[in-house]
Amino acid sequence: MVLVGLVDSSTSGQVASSEERPLPQPPEEVLKIEGLTKSFDGKTNAVDNVSFTVFQGEIFGFLGPNGAGKSTTINMLTTILRPTTGRATVCGHDLIREQTAVRRSIGVVPQESTADEDLTGIENVLLCADFYGIGRSISKPRAQELLELVELSKEAERKVITYSGGMKRRLELACGLINRPRLLFLDEPTLGLDVQTRAAVWDYIRRLKDEFRMTLFMTTHYLDEADNLCDRIALIDHGKILRVGSPSELKASLGGDIIEVEVQSDPSDLSQAIATIPNVVEVRKSDSDYRIKTKLGEETAPAIMDALRLAGARVTKISISKPSLDQVYLEYTGRSIREEHAEAGSATPRKGMMGMRRRR
Amino acid sequence: MAQQETEAQRAANHPSLSTLEREAPVNESPLHGIWALTNRDLKKWYKDSLMLLLSLIQPVLWLGLFGKAMNFGAIFTGSSFNIPGLNIPKQVLNSLASQVMQQTFGTTDYFSFLAVGMLSFISLFMAMSSGNSLVWDRRLGFLNKELSTPLSRGVIPLGKVFAAIVRGLTQAAIVLVIAVLLGLSTSHFSVVGILGTFAALFLMVMGFSAFFVMLAVRSTNQDTQIMIVNLLNLPLLFASNAMFPAKFMPGWLQPVVQVNPISYATDISRQLLLGSSGMASLGFDFVYLGSFAVLLTVLGMVVSWRFLSR
Numbered sequence: 001m002v003l004v005g006l007v008d009s010s011t012s013g014q015v016a017s018s019e020e021r022p023l024p025q026p027p028e029e030v031l032k033i034e035g036l037t038k039s040f041d042g043k044t045n046a047v048d049n050v051s052f053t054v055f056q057g058e059i060f061g062f063l064g065p066n067g068a069g070k071s072t073t074i075n076m077l078t079t080i081l082r083p084t085t086g087r088a089t090v091c092g093h094d095l096i097r098e099q100t101a102v103r104r105s106i107g108v109v110p111q112e113s114t115a116d117e118d119l120t121g122i123e124n125v126l127l128c129a130d131f132y133g134i135g136r137s138i139s140k141p142r143a144q145e146l147l148e149l150v151e152l153s154k155e156a157e158r159k160v161i162t163y164s165g166g167m168k169r170r171l172e173l174a175c176g177l178i179n180r181p182r183l184l185f186l187d188e189p190t191l192g193l194d195v196q197t198r199a200a201v202w203d204y205i206r207r208l209k210d211e212f213r214m215t216l217f218m219t220t221h222y223l224d225e226a227d228n229l230c231d232r233i234a235l236i237d238h239g240k241i242l243r244v245g246s247p248s249e250l251k252a253s254l255g256g257d258i259i260e261v262e263v264q265s266d267p268s269d270l271s272q273a274i275a276t277i278p279n280v281v282e283v284r285k286s287d288s289d290y291r292i293k294t295k296l297g298e299e300t301a302p303a304i305m306d307a308l309r310l311a312g313a314r315v316t317k318i319s320i321s322k323p324s325l326d327q328v329y330l331e332y333t334g335r336s337i338r339e340e341h342a343e344a345g346s347a348t349p350r351k352g353m354m355g356m357r358r359r360r
Numbered sequence: 361m362a363q364q365e366t367e368a369q370r371a372a373n374h375p376s377l378s379t380l381e382r383e384a385p386v387n388e389s390p391l392h393g394i395w396a397l398t399n400r401d402l403k404k405w406y407k408d409s410l411m412l413l414l415s416l417i418q419p420v421l422w423l424g425l426f427g428k429a430m431n432f433g434a435i436f437t438g439s440s441f442n443i444p445g446l447n448i449p450k451q452v453l454n455s456l457a458s459q460v461m462q463q464t465f466g467t468t469d470y471f472s473f474l475a476v477g478m479l480s481f482i483s484l485f486m487a488m489s490s491g492n493s494l495v496w497d498r499r500l501g502f503l504n505k506e507l508s509t510p511l512s513r514g515v516i517p518l519g520k521v522f523a524a525i526v527r528g529l530t531q532a533a534i535v536l537v538i539a540v541l542l543g544l545s546t547s548h549f550s551v552v553g554i555l556g557t558f559a560a561l562f563l564m565v566m567g568f569s570a571f572f573v574m575l576a577v578r579s580t581n582q583d584t585q586i587m588i589v590n591l592l593n594l595p596l597l598f599a600s601n602a603m604f605p606a607k608f609m610p611g612w613l614q615p616v617v618q619v620n621p622i623s624y625a626t627d628i629s630r631q632l633l634l635g636s637s638g639m640a641s642l643g644f645d646f647v648y649l650g651s652f653a654v655l656l657t658v659l660g661m662v663v664s665w666r667f668l669s670r
Contacts, residue, residue, distance in 0.1 A: 130396030133387030
């Protein structure tokens with residue numbers, strides 16, 4: 001069924017032209033990207049041959065350092081930038097050939113506030129509705145409903161310039177939902193928000209997924225957020241996808257849990273004995289401590305205790321730590337701090353103030 | 361059409377989405393959103409009382425300073441002429457003066473001549489600001505929002521153009537009223553004449569604002585826009601017949617005046633409002649201005665279509 005949908009969407013030119021054909025099954029893939037590449041200067045690729053798939057109803061996290069190509073990718077998927085090469089299918093529509101259909105089926109909540117600050121909250125939401133060609137009789141109640149969802153009903157008639165950062169972000173969310181998108185892009189939805197607003201935004205995101213079965217594509221720098229919210233995550237750096245998987249898969253990819261054991265001082269090296277225990281991946285010894293990388297830490301730890309006891313060593317301390325997404329992130333993207341020149345050509349206005357140089 | 365199919369697909373395959381997907385009929389015309397965009401720009405203008413006040417004061421200042429201070433008529437009046445040996449009667453001098461004025465400016469007072477030119481001038485200024493407004497939209501991220509919605513890329517400049525037209529014509533109307541209060545001769549006024557004048561200004565603003573939006577389509581720097589506007593506004597104005605009759609200009613300048621659309625808008629206004637004899641027939645003026653407006657607007661849409669997104 002999935003395949004049928006895929007084939008149909010890839011030949012959608014025909015689908016659109018022949019009304020008589022039976023309606024194709026909707027692809028389960030809401031987003032399918034194949035070899036997407038963007039180069040601003042024709043030499044270096046800001047986004048380099050990126051491929052992945054996002055499925056209906058999931059929250060998909062897109063993580064990477066500054067300048068990794070996240071915003072450029074989002075801008076391509078939301079039709080703001082034209083891909084240099086590669087293709088993508090968004091909600092069953094070809095990204096390049098069916099731009100209007102793509103735009104109708106997606107919502108975008110950008111990183112920075114893009115509301116018109118001279119207009120009121122409700123005027124901004126209605127303006128977005130107009131961009132989609134939604135008539136007032138529908139857009140008005142819908143706008144009020146959305147402002148209620150993001151708890152801005154009371155402030156609806158106030159000019160946006162009087163809003164706080166959190167209110168602007170919530171307004172942005174309401175604007176992004178006005179066309180009832182199937183796929184919502186959230187670019188760092190909680191950046192710079194206080195703890196309360198962050199929690200509220202998380203709550204909205206979960207509700208969109210659970211109650212409305214919406215598919216969400218979000219970028220974030222907060223790894224706890226990604227861990228909590230996302231069903232699957234793609235790690236991107238230098239324009240290339242490093243890893244795609246669920247948070248637990250990614251953590252498991254590091255080789256598993258870390259068990260640290262301290263034994264009463266004992267000159268003999270027990271590494272060999274530990275390494276033979278099932279599930280143990282790696283053992284490192286320093287002084288009287290052993291650092292053991294293992295799968296299924298909870299089950300392996302007792303086995304290690306037994307093995308050490310059998311070898312005559314006395315365990316004085318043991319700890320199991322699960323790898324965090326932070327560790328995964330640093331493992332794959334490294335520790336060096338990024339300058340943003342890699343994304344100098346991206347069209348994100350925040351960086352754009354400096355980064356968007358005029359290209360001739 | 362592709363859109364409707366999708367809606368149907370969704371409704372059929374995701375019954376649980378019914379509340380969310382209770383889809384509304386949407387306007388899918390490629391030109392939808394023009395009014396929304398125009399109205400947005402206009403709201404920023406008329407809801408800002410200071411902006412509105414300033415844009416009302418500006419034409420008054422210009423009219424007062426230029427129109428009244430440059431009192432060419434006064435050159436010939438009074439006792440300024442006293443040629444020894446010739447005792448020219450006052451009446452002769454006065455009638456000579458009005459002859460000279462009539463011949464030079466096509467009307468007996470320079471104020472009327474200039475006031476009508478001022479209509480073009482003030483409309484031009486409004487047209488020029490439309491490019492800068494697009495640059496702001498880009499910098500504030502509003503443009504990116506527009507680009508991710510089904511708004512056609514060709515419609516985005518049209519919103520700017522129409523907002524400039526409404527603002528330009530409003531200001532021109534204010535200038536006209538004030539000019540009448542300050543002494544613009546109304547003896548040749550007619551409803552058709554006034555409508556024709558505004559039609560001419562409409563076309564002129566349309567062409568120029570499309571041109572300035574085009575210049576701004578990739579720009580991210582509003583200072584550049586201001587520079588461009590400052591570079592072009594006065595030359596454009598003075599190389600036209602808005603302030604001074606073209607026939608007394610040097611020969612090298614005349615061809616420029618002849619192609620400058622401002623000349624044609626002003627020519628129409630002067631013929632219709634003052635009854636002056638024009639530099640071309642009304643018909644030719646309108647065809648010229650109309651072609652200018654349509655050509656640049658279409659070009660502006662094409663350029664936006666191609667270059668708004670990279």
